[in-house]
Amino acid sequence: MDATYAAAHQDPHDDRSADLTDEPAEARWVPEPDKRPGRTAFQRDRARVLHSAALRRLAGITQVVAPMRSDFPRTRLTHSLECAQVGRELGAALGCDPDLVETACLAHDIGHPPFGHTGEEALDQAAERCGGFEGNAQSLRILTRLEPKRFAPLDQPPARLAPRPGRSVGLNLSRAALDAATKYPWPRGGHPLDPDSTKFGVYADDLPVFRWLRSGAPQGRKCFEATVMDWADDVAYSTHDVEDGLYAGHIDPAALRSTEERAELFKVAERYAPGAEPEEFGAALDRLQAEEWWPAGYDGSPRGRAGLKDLTSQLIGRFCLAAEQATRARYGPGRLTRYAAELVVPTGVRLECAVLKAVAVRYVMQRDEQAQLRARxxxxxxxxxxxxxxxxxxxxxxxxxxxxxxxxxxxxxxxxxxxxxxxxxxxxxxxxxxxxxxxxxx
Known part of the structure; x- marks a missing residue:
């Protein structure tokens, strides 16, 4: 087992595993009174993220097309807002606190560096000597340290899992909000199924707050609200990236009926659905192409633009309703929160989403000019x-x-x-x- 992974699950003052805490989901790392009684803890969390400089910064971060290279490009900020709308409604339908899910969705990309995933990969290499870089771990660092709003009291007595006296605790969000925004609840090398995975959610020097927010949580398991956020993220970017590609003229729907093109496309799709067979991807794409709202083309006309908007609405509704119905079929009615359930997404829908992601990658992100831009x-x-x-x-x-x-x-x-x-x-x-x-x- 990776030493850093083991350390994440130990008490900071001894070698025994961290005990469960009695602190509620609404607790904050540094207790503080509410200046406006009547608001819930999660309404406060949402407001703090929404008004943060870190969220505003995402307006200048690449989503697919670099900002300023098009009149109306989606940025990490617009993607986060769209993800938040999708996640809020799906979460509410399943009994989650909608403000909690929306907070997680707004915050999920807040750690993305310049140039999106390209910058993330370059920073990971540059940060090799200090534990690497990962956008999700950086999100936790921003929320709990780098976005200055609250500080631990200077006269705070030493205590288990408490922040160091006088240090910044970032936005000081609730435990539930930080947990819901944690897509990968483990440090580097701690993936429960793949120790070589480059995905992780906490750096070594942020382990104290990670231990606090994860106290009592099943090891390596995301909370329910985080799974809703994760699916909302997939749904938002898979559909909107295809919309942007069609709008820009990079995607030709007719090409998706070519046997040769489909074979190349399904090779890309494998990264999003490992183990799936080409025939399964083909069936997923066929299902989408058989729908009356699937675009035959795009000509830039008002009717064409309306068709693109209908495409995204239909896809979002299709993907969210499938997850809602499958989850309800397993767990029944009632509120589903924290660790009482796991989001269920039917395999066929996941494959449809994977194919859409592959379409955006193959026809938008893998263009020669994009490869040259990423190299620079x-x-x-x-x-x-x-x-x-x-x-x-x-x-x-x-x-x-x-x-x-x-x-x-x-x-x-x-x-x-x-x-x-x-x-x-x-x-x-x-x-x-x-x-x-x-x-x-x-």
Missing amino acids: QRIVIAELAELLVAGDPGDLDPVFAAQYAEAEDDQGALRAVIDQIATLTDASALALHGRLVSPSKP
Whole structure:
């Protein structure tokens, strides 16, 4: 077992496993009174994420098409808002607190760095010496540390699982909200089925808050609200990315009937549904193509645009209703929350979603110009990390300069640099890179 994984499930003060806590789902890492009585804890959580600078920053982060390269591109912010709408309604239909699910959906991509997944991969390489980089782990770090709103009291007495006196606790969301936003509830190397997985939800130095929010949770298992958020994410981006690809003219629906094209498409789909056979993908695509709302083409006309909107509405309704009905069939009526249930998504629907993801990847993201753009973006991230590590700490924003100065070792200093880069937008990353590579002469 990975040492970091084992550490995540131990008491920070001894070698025994962490005990269950009696704190409720609404508890906050640092207790605080509500300034407006009558609001629920989850309404407060939603408001805090919605008003955060970290969420606004997502307006400048690539979703599929880079911001400013099109008049109406979807960004990580618009995707998060759309995900939140899908998740809120699906969660409410299943008995979840809708504000809790919406908070998780709004926060699920808040840790994405410049250039989306391309930036994530480049930062993971740059951060190898301090434990790597993962957008979901960065989300937890932002919510519980980097987005300054609350601090632990300076006179706080030492206690198990309590934050260090005087340190930032970020937005200080409730335990349930942080848990619902945790898509991968394990540290690096701790995937319950695949230790080599690059997906994880917490860095080593954020384990104290992770232990606190996960106390009493089944090891390695997502809470119900997190599974709703995860499916809402899949539904939103699979349908909207196809809509964007059709709108931009990159996807030709007629090509999806070609035997050769389908064979290549299903190779891409395998990454989203490992183990599925080409015949299963073919049946999934056939089901979608047989629907009257499936697009025969797109001509940019008002009727064509309305058709695209109907396509996304039909797909979202299809995918969410299937999950709702299958989950109810297993668990019956009543409220489904926390660890009382797991979201059930029929295999056929998952395969349909996987095919849509593959369509967007093959015809939008794998275009030659996109590959060239991603190569340039990787260079920008790598050079930013090298320049900031080797340069003057004054090049960092004040909050990260302070973090750099307080670092106890080189790994801590590198993490401060990684945090700085991760909080940039696409545009500000390019601007900072240009300033550091070619500083203006006096």
